[in-house]
Amino acid sequence: xxxxIAALALALTVALPLTAEAHRAWMLPSAxxxxxxxxxxxxxxxxxxxLFYFEHFPLQLDGLAVMxxxxxxxxxxxxSTGRYRSTFDVHxxxxxxxxxxxxxxxxxxxxxxxxxxxxxxxTPDKLADIPANATDLKIRHSQRRLEVFVTxxxxxxGVLKPTGKGLELVPVxxxxxxxxxxxxxxxLLLDGRPASGIEVEVVPxxxxxxxxxxxMTVKTDDTGGxxxxxxxxxxxxxxxxxxxxxxxxxxxxxxxASYTVTLEVLPQ
Amino acid sequence: xxxxxxxxxxxxxxxxxxxxxxxxxxxxPTLSVAEYHKxxxxxxxxxxxxxxxxxxxxxxxxxxxxxxGVKWLKDLRQWWRRSGRSLEMPVDGISGATRAxxxxxxxxxxxxxASLPPGEYALVxxxxxxxxxxxxxxxxxxxxxxKPVTGTAKGESELGTVTIDLKP
Numbered sequence: 001x002x003x004x005i006a007a008l009a010l011a012l013t014v015a016l017p018l019t020a021e022a023h024r025a026w027m028l029p030s031a032x033x034x035x036x037x038x039x040x041x042x043x044x045x046x047x048x049x050x051l052f053y054f055e056h057f058p059l060q061l062d063g064l065a066v067m068x069x070x071x072x073x074x075x076x077x078x079x080s081t082g083r084y085r086s087t088f089d090v091h092x093x094x095x096x097x098x099x100x101x102x103x104x105x106x107x108x109x110x111x112x113x114x115x116x117x118x119x120x121x122x123t124p125d126k127l128a129d130i131p132a133n134a135t136d137l138k139i140r141h142s143q144r145r146l147e148v149f150v151t152x153x154x155x156x157x158g159v160l161k162p163t164g165k166g167l168e169l170v171p172v173x174x175x176x177x178x179x180x181x182x183x184x185x186x187x188l189l190l191d192g193r194p195a196s197g198i199e200v201e202v203v204p205x206x207x208x209x210x211x212x213x214x215x216m217t218v219k220t221d222d223t224g225g226x227x228x229x230x231x232x233x234x235x236x237x238x239x240x241x242x243x244x245x246x247x248x249x250x251x252x253x254x255x256x257a258s259y260t261v262t263l264e265v266l267p268q
Numbered sequence: 269x270x271x272x273x274x275x276x277x278x279x280x281x282x283x284x285x286x287x288x289x290x291x292x293x294x295x296x297p298t299l300s301v302a303e304y305h306k307x308x309x310x311x312x313x314x315x316x317x318x319x320x321x322x323x324x325x326x327x328x329x330x331x332x333x334x335x336x337g338v339k340w341l342k343d344l345r346q347w348w349r350r351s352g353r354s355l356e357m358p359v360d361g362i363s364g365a366t367r368a369x370x371x372x373x374x375x376x377x378x379x380x381x382a383s384l385p386p387g388e389y390a391l392v393x394x395x396x397x398x399x400x401x402x403x404x405x406x407x408x409x410x411x412x413x414x415k416p417v418t419g420t421a422k423g424e425s426e427l428g429t430v431t432i433d434l435k436p
Contacts, residue, residue, distance in 0.1 A: 035348065036339030154353045177349065266345055268404075 024203075025059055025260060026237055027100060027148045028052045032176050032264040034152045039092045041150050042078075043100060046085040051205040051237050052262070054085035059146070061086050063104035069096025069156045096156035097176060103145040103166070107249060111137040124249050141247035141255040143167070148262050151176035164192035167242060167257035172225070178265045180233040187224045190242060190257060194224030198240050202228055205235040233267040288412040289435045290381060292324060292374040294393055295428025296367055299400070306366035307397040307426055308340060310347035311374050314390050320351040321389060322379045323362045330358055330365055343396040346404055371428075384411050391419070395426040403427045409434060 045059035066074040079088035111134035173184035247255035329337030403426035413434035
C-alpha cells in the first residue's frame with residue numbers, strides 16, 4: 001500500500017472504530033465485581049480485531065469520563081497510551097456501581113474549495129474551521145459511546161440513568177450481576193427514546209484461541225428491549241449502531257450513533 | 269459451572285430430641301498442591317428460588333492487617349451475589365478464620381431455626397481457594413423434619429463431604 005493511502009487508512013480506522021466495517025473498540029476492566037476496603041480497577045482500552053487482545057491501536061482516551069455511584073465525576077489515575085493500548089486506573093472510594101464511558105461527537109465533512117475536493121474531520125466546536133466559501137458541503141455526524149461498569153460491594157443503579165444523547169444501553173438486569181446460563185435484559189435508547197429494530201452484536205472474548213467467532217445477533221423489540229442468554233462465563237463485547245438523518249449538529253445531514261459495552265459474565 | 273452432586277437423604281434412627289435441631293458438618297479435603305492456602309468457605313441456607321434464609325458461617329482471612337482478607341470475599345461468587353455483597357464483614361456469629369483440612373462442625377446458632385417457616389430449603393456450601401479452584405455444593409432438605417434425616421453431598425475438588433443432620 002502506498003504510504004499516503006496507508007496513513008489515510010490508519011486515520012480513518014482510528015476515527016471510525018465503531019462502524020460496521022471497522023475493527024472493534026473496547027475497554028477491559030481488571031475486575032467488574034470487587035470486595036474489600038480499598039478496591040481499585042485498572043482498565044485497558046484498545047481497538048483490535050480479536051477480543052480482548054491489544055494488537056492494533058490504542059483507544060484514545062479523549063472523552064473518558066468516570067462516574068461514581070453518587071453521580072460525581074472521578075479522576076482517573078496513571079493514564080497512559082502506548083503503542084497498542086491505553087490504560088488507566090480508577091480508585092473505587094465509594095461502595096456501589098461505577099460507569100466508565102468514552103463518548104464523543106465527531107464530524108466528517110467533504111466539500112469543494114476553488115474547484116478542489118477537500119476533506120475535514122473535527123469536533124462540532126471546530127466547525128468554523130471549514131471555510132465559509134466552501135461549496136458542496138456534506139457533513140456526517142458520528143456519535144459514539146463505549147462503556148464499562150464495575151461494582152464495589154453491592155450494585156447500585158445511580159449511574160445507569162441514560163444521558164438522552166445518542167445510542168445508549170439501559171440495563172434492566174444489572175450489568176454487574178450477569179451469570180452464565182441466565183438471561184439478561186437491556187433496553188437500547190436513541191436520544192432517550194426506545195431504539196426498536198436495532199441489531200445488537202454480541203461477541204464473546206477469547207476468539208484468538210478458537211476457530212469460530214461464536215457471535216450472536218439480537219434485534220431490539222418495539223420498546224428497544226432485548227435479552228441475551230449467556231452461554232459461557234467470560235467477557236463479552238456488545239455493540240450496536242444506527243444511522244439516521246437526525247444529527248444533533250444542524251449542519252450535518254446524517255448521523256451514525258454507536259454504542260459498545262464490555263460485560264463480564266461470571267460462572268455459577 | 270455449577271457442580272450438582274446427587275444427594276442421598278436417608279432416615280436415621282437417633283435418640284429423641286426436645287426441639288427440631290440441625291447439625292452441619294463440612295469437610296475440607298487435604299490437597300497435594302505446590303502452593304496451598306486454606307480455602308475461604310461460606311455456608312448458608314437458601315429457599316428453592318435461591319434467596320438466602322440466613323448465613324451459618326463465612327471462613328476467611330479475618331485477621332489480616334487492615335482487614336485485607338475481605339478483598340477476596342467476592343471469590344465466593346454465589347455467596348457474594350446472594351448475600352455477601354450486602355454485608356459489612358465481619359459479622360458476629362458468622363465470621364470465622366479459615367479452617368485447616370479436616371471435618372468441621374458448623375455452628376447453626378446464627379440461623380433462627382425456631383422461626384423458620386415449614387418448607388423446602390437447601391444447605392449451600394461454597395469454597396474458594398487462593399491460587400486454587402472453587403466448588404459449590406447443595407443439600408436440599410425439608411423443614412421441620414418429620415423424622416431424623418441425614419443429607420449429604422460430596423465434593424470433587426475443593427470440598428469433601430458436607431453433612432446435614434436434622435432431628436424433629
